[in-house]
Amino acid sequence: MKKLSTVFVFILLLKITNLMAQDHKAKILVLIHSDNGGTYELAKEIASGIENSNNATAVIKQVKESQNPKLKNIPVASVEELPSYDGIAFGSPVYFGNISTGMSEFLSKTVNLWTNHALEGMPATVFMSAGSGAGKELALNAFWNTLAVHGMVLVSNGIRGTENINKTIPQGNTVLGVTSMASLKDVERPTKDERELAVLQGKNFAKTALALKGTFTSKQTAVSGIEKSEDINTILKQKNIVLPKVPLPAGNYKPYVRSGNLVFINQVALKDGKILNPGKLGVEVNEQQVKEATKATMLNVIAVLKEAVNGDLNKVKQCVQLTGIFNTKDDYTKHADLMNTASDLVVEILGEKGKHARATLGASSIPVNSSVEIQAIFEVE
Numbered sequence: 496m497k498k499l500s501t502v503f504v505f506i507l508l509l510k511i512t513n514l515m516a517q518d519h520k521a522k523i524l525v526l527i528h529s530d531n532g533g534t535y536e537l538a539k540e541i542a543s544g545i546e547n548s549n550n551a552t553a554v555i556k557q558v559k560e561s562q563n564p565k566l567k568n569i570p571v572a573s574v575e576e577l578p579s580y581d582g583i584a585f586g587s588p589v590y591f592g593n594i595s596t597g598m599s600e601f602l603s604k605t606v607n608l609w610t611n612h613a614l615e616g617m618p619a620t621v622f623m624s625a626g627s628g629a630g631k632e633l634a635l636n637a638f639w640n641t642l643a644v645h646g647m648v649l650v651s652n653g654i655r656g657t658e659n660i661n662k663t664i665p666q667g668n669t670v671l672g673v674t675s676m677a678s679l680k681d682v683e684r685p686t687k688d689e690r691e692l693a694v695l696q697g698k699n700f701a702k703t704a705l706a707l708k709g710t711f712t713s714k715q716t717a718v719s720g721i722e723k724s725e726d727i728n729t730i731l732k733q734k735n736i737v738l739p740k741v742p743l744p745a746g747n748y749k750p751y752v753r754s755g756n757l758v759f760i761n762q763v764a765l766k767d768g769k770i771l772n773p774g775k776l777g778v779e780v781n782e783q784q785v786k787e788a789t790k791a792t793m794l795n796v797i798a799v800l801k802e803a804v805n806g807d808l809n810k811v812k813q814c815v816q817l818t819g820i821f822n823t824k825d826d827y828t829k830h831a832d833l834m835n836t837a838s839d840l841v842v843e844i845l846g847e848k849g850k851h852a853r854a855t856l857g858a859s860s861i862p863v864n865s866s867v868e869i870q871a872i873f874e875v876e
């Protein structure tokens with residue numbers, strides 16, 4: 496028994512020592528956007544360089560979900576978590592001598608971090624996957640521009656490791672950060688040397704991050720000043736809400752029109768190419784069936800809205816107004832009850848941003864014998 500408790504105390508001490516050691520390590524995020532996996536290949540080398548010294552831990556995350564089998568299991572980072580790290584290594588494909596659209600979109604959501612000085616003084620380093628390599632240094636520089644606005648400490652690579660690389664082929668070494676030239680097919684990319692340069696960049700970055708750990712903005716203060724916004728795509732997934740395909744227009748009109756920052760959408764209860772529960776309430780359909788049709792109609796509205804914001808529902812600022820029109824008999828009065836199905840759904844998905852002004856009314860008939868039509872106005876970024 497005594498022996499057993501000694502072993503238990505020993506294991507406990509080992510665990511505590513391990514936890515304390517973890518706390519002393521620099522916690523580094525390797526944050527990437529990648530279309531074809533080239534940036535991810537570099538990211539893995541950067542991460543292994545970071546962890547090489549045993550003084551830092553690295554976690555690779557991406558800025559948005561990917562369907563690419565090589566990338567789909569990489570976790571997606573939230574904007575709000577960025578201040579919780581001791582350093583961030585940013586990686587992106589080169590797009591027209593610039594950072595990629597995916598990375599740019601993610602960074603454009605960091606305005607709250609910027610105004611709260613949440614990343615100020617935190618070390619950052621950058622790396623990129625290019626095609627031919629045209630404009631790669633311009634692109635790295637563009638990365639730096641954004642991070643400099645955040646007040647991050649930009650850790651360059653200098654001419655680290657270049658003395659040992661094979662100089663008979665083009666290599667992605669630059670003083671700002673490592674790159675790879677994926678479309679040069681003479682050798683596999685990233686080359687062995689580019690991978691080695693990425694490891695060196697990771698090692699050097701970890702050293703700086705460890706040295707600066709704890710010297711910049713109090714993370715808690717910074718984070719608490721930021722209004723947390725939940726990712727709408729994650730909410731849809733968590734709630735098992737599947738958006739339908741955008742219904743095609745049945746006449747000379749568009750599924751939506753954007754005027755300034757307002758998007759106008761009108762939909763009926765089309766589901767899988769047919770009207771769900773068609774007819775007049777109290778004659779062909781009952782209230783429960785109209786509620787089902789109302790939910791299908793609202794899902795159509797949100798599917799169209801998603802198209803209007805180029806697939807990113809996080810760009811919706813507010814559901815401004817919903818108007819629900821129901822095919823009812825003259826003496827029907829409970830339109831509000833029916834419409835709550837649509838209102839509840841939009842609030843479930845968009846939270847506070849889903850709260851709207853509302854009108855409901857009855858009609859003697861609705862196009863294509865739908866039991867409901869919804870008109871919606873949204874404000875978007």
Ligand SMILES: Cc1cc2nc3c(=O)[nH]c(=O)nc-3n(C[C@H](O)[C@H](O)[C@H](O)COP(=O)(O)O)c2cc1C
Nearest residue numbers: 530531532533534588589591592625626627628629
């Ligand atoms: C819109 C677009 C613009 C691009 N512009 C450049 C460029 O200016 N220079 C370059 O070398 N490669 C360019 N490329 C190629 C990508 O940088 C290259 O395919 C990269 O390896 C992709 O990285 P990934 O494998 O992580 O997706 C461009 C690709 C796209 C889609």
